[in-house]
Amino acid sequence: MSTSMSSSPDHFIAPVHTPDIAPVPVTFLMCSPKLYDVNYVINPWMAGHVHDSSRTVAMAQWKRLYEAVTQLADVVLVEPQPGSPDMVFTANAGLEHNGVVVLSSFFHAERQGEERHFRRWFQQAGYTVLSLPRETPFEGEGDALFAVDGSRLWAGYGPRTSKSSHHYLSEAWKIEVASLHLIDERFYHLDTCFAPLEGGSVLYYPPAFDQASIMQIEDYYAANKRIVVTEADALRFACNVINIDRTVILNEVSRELSDQLKSNGFRVIEVQLSEFLKAGGAAKCLVMRLSGATH
Numbered sequence: 087m088s089t090s091m092s093s094s095p096d097h098f099i100a101p102v103h104t105p106d107i108a109p110v111p112v113t114f115l116m117c118s119p120k121l122y123d124v125n126y127v128i129n130p131w132m133a134g135h136v137h138d139s140s141r142t143v144a145m146a147q148w149k150r151l152y153e154a155v156t157q158l159a160d161v162v163l164v165e166p167q168p169g170s171p172d173m174v175f176t177a178n179a180g181l182e183h184n185g186v187v188v189l190s191s192f193f194h195a196e197r198q199g200e201e202r203h204f205r206r207w208f209q210q211a212g213y214t215v216l217s218l219p220r221e222t223p224f225e226g227e228g229d230a231l232f233a234v235d236g237s238r239l240w241a242g243y244g245p246r247t248s249k250s251s252h253h254y255l256s257e258a259w260k261i262e263v264a265s266l267h268l269i270d271e272r273f274y275h276l277d278t279c280f281a282p283l284e285g286g287s288v289l290y291y292p293p294a295f296d297q298a299s300i301m302q303i304e305d306y307y308a309a310n311k312r313i314v315v316t317e318a319d320a321l322r323f324a325c326n327v328i329n330i331d332r333t334v335i336l337n338e339v340s341r342e343l344s345d346q347l348k349s350n351g352f353r354v355i356e357v358q359l360s361e362f363l364k365a366g367g368a369a370k371c372l373v374m375r376l377s378g379a380t381h
């Protein structure tokens with residue numbers, strides 16, 4: 087079922103139909119890099135890398151990530167589509183919770199073509215799909231992350247997602263949304279600089295946020311629960327982690343950070359993802375968390 091959100095938040099109608107989806111522990115949506123390329127520049131990472139990535143190397147790196155994820159969770163695949171080279175970054179397809187997907191409304195025209203492919207996939211899989219107006223950019227899980235206890239949604243805004251989209255997210259799941267302002271173009275999505283982790287800790291790079299946002303993060307997470315990432319590790323996409331129970335899967339990071347994660351009780355799996363960094367993404371961008379799927 088597809089439901090369209092009206093252009094005015096006042097007229098937003100919450101979904102009335104949630105399909106029966108058999109719950110599975112955790113499922114991730116991934117997309118093969120068969121058609122991956124850096125074709126345009128919509129973030130600072132892509133500058134200087136147009137057509138500079140190797141699809142062969144990207145495929146080998148993606149397969150290692152796929153294998154690591156499938157050891158711990160189910161993976162479902164969406165078919166890559168010609169003309170959508172960034173589709174491999176399925177985190178940006180939308181945000182799903184309880185069988186409801188709020189579909190992304192991409193800021194850049196270069197990625198807007200992905201929307202119909204992801205919409206079709208979610209509809210065929212039985213999700214209720216909600217759409218945002220074109221003038222309300224929202225980039226899915228790239229900019230919206232649930233607190234691990236589900237008590238709130240952390241949502242980024244600034245370079246891509248608009249703050250006005252957060253109201254829709256709050257309405258979709260009747261959940262408190264904490265809005266965080268991203269102020270560094272290199273960290274243009276929330277999932278490039280912030281990761282709530284199992285056990286109630288958080289991995290983050292403070293300079294990516296304005297002061298009010300840092301205060302919100304620090305009000306929520308006690309000092310001993312905050313794992314602050316250095317700029318060098320942030321630039322290795324250290325915050326871009328796939329967290330499944332006590333395991334974190336991420337790009338190669340410093341020994342210090344890896345040891346810190348281990349001393350916080352995490353098993354650390356590092357997968358080299360250099361080809362995807364050229365487009366501005368890493369481990370977490372390459373998966374979308376789903377609470378249920380029909381196939």
Ligand SMILES: NC(=O)NCCC[C@H](N)C(=O)O
Pocket residue numbers: 128129132172175177178197227228229275277278365366367368370371
């Ligand atoms: N950070 C993410 O969640 N995804 C990476 C998206 C990379 C893509 N080239 C983009 O700029 O939208």
